[in-house]
Amino acid sequence: MSTADLLLPGQPLPARFNSTPTPQPGSGCYLSPNGKLVASIVGVPVRDGSIVSVKSRHEMSAVPEIGAIILPQISRLTPLQANLTISLVSSRPTPQSQEDFQGLIKLSDVRLTEKDKLKMGECFRLGDVVRAEVLSLGDARSYFLSTAANHLGVISATSAAGNPLTPVSWQEMQDTVTGEREKRKVAKPDDA
Numbered sequence: 605m606s607t608a609d610l611l612l613p614g615q616p617l618p619a620r621f622n623s624t625p626t627p628q629p630g631s632g633c634y635l636s637p638n639g640k641l642v643a644s645i646v647g648v649p650v651r652d653g654s655i656v657s658v659k660s661r662h663e664m665s666a667v668p669e670i671g672a673i674i675l676p677q678i679s680r681l682t683p684l685q686a687n688l689t690i691s692l693v694s695s696r697p698t699p700q701s702q703e704d705f706q707g708l709i710k711l712s713d714v715r716l717t718e719k720d721k722l723k724m725g726e727c728f729r730l731g732d733v734v735r736a737e738v739l740s741l742g743d744a745r746s747y748f749l750s751t752a753a754n755h756l757g758v759i760s761a762t763s764a765a766g767n768p769l770t771p772v773s774w775q776e777m778q779d780t781v782t783g784e785r786e787k788r789k790v791a792k793p794d795d796a
Contacts, residue, residue: 611643611658621649621656632658668693668705668738668747675759676707676749678732684711686728688736688749706746709736713750714789715757727751727789733760735791757791 611617621627622640629635632645633656643649647660668674668690676688690705691698698705712719714727728734735756736749751757754774761769761777763786769777771790778785 609648610646611649612646613644615643617641617643617649617656617658621651626654627651627656628654630655630657632660667698668707668741670738670740672738673756674707674736674738674749676734676736678728678730678734679706681724681728681730683724685709686724687746688734690747707736707738707749708742708746709734709749709751713739713748713752716752726787728758729761729786729788731762732758732788735759751789751791754792757789759791761786761788 616622616636617633617640627641629641630652632647633641633643633649636642641656643658645658645660647658650657650659672693674690675692676690678686679689680687686709688707688709690707709728711722711724714722714724734751736751737753737756739748739750742748757774758777763769763779763782763784765779765782765784767779767781769786769788770780771793772778772785774790774792775787776785777788777790
């Protein structure tokens with residue numbers, strides 16, 4: 605959210621939000637007696653067709669909470685855990701700040717079965733984008749995450765050759781160019 609777009613209560617929305625087609629006031633704004641849209645909360649204007657709203661900072665970005673589904677990226681791997689950088693929470697971006705939100709998946713939280721046979725390097729690789737659930741707020745440095753449920757796991761990855769991977773099973777993905785298969789803890793697609 606840029607400070608240039610930030611509106612205060614009672615402030616008229618910029619002209620581009622008051623132009624044709626005739627805008628309809630949505631949440632966070634109202635139509636003044638002179639026919640102009642005016643902000644009723646602190647936030648930024650957003651247009652969706654003819655509906656114009658003012659969204660607060662909390663509506664525009666999200667902070668991880670227990671039970672939230674997030675889309676972090678693997679930033680570091682060790683034999684016992686994966687470190688992740690969190691950028692999306694429930695399909696909303698995290699607030700832009702000096703430091704990114706960090707997450708941690710312990711080996712015991714990768715999947716529900718065969719935990720004793722798991723190897724972190726066969727479940728995730730650096731750069732993989734993962735669908736995970738926030739288990740707890742963790743410590744001062746990171747959130748504790750899980751990919752144990754079937755719908756959680758790797759959703760986007762690149763092969764060792766640098767090509768996109770597509771899922772072929774719950775534990776393998778295939779290079780779209782070479783056909784080589786690589787092990788991952790794959791998320792079950794939402795539509796399956």
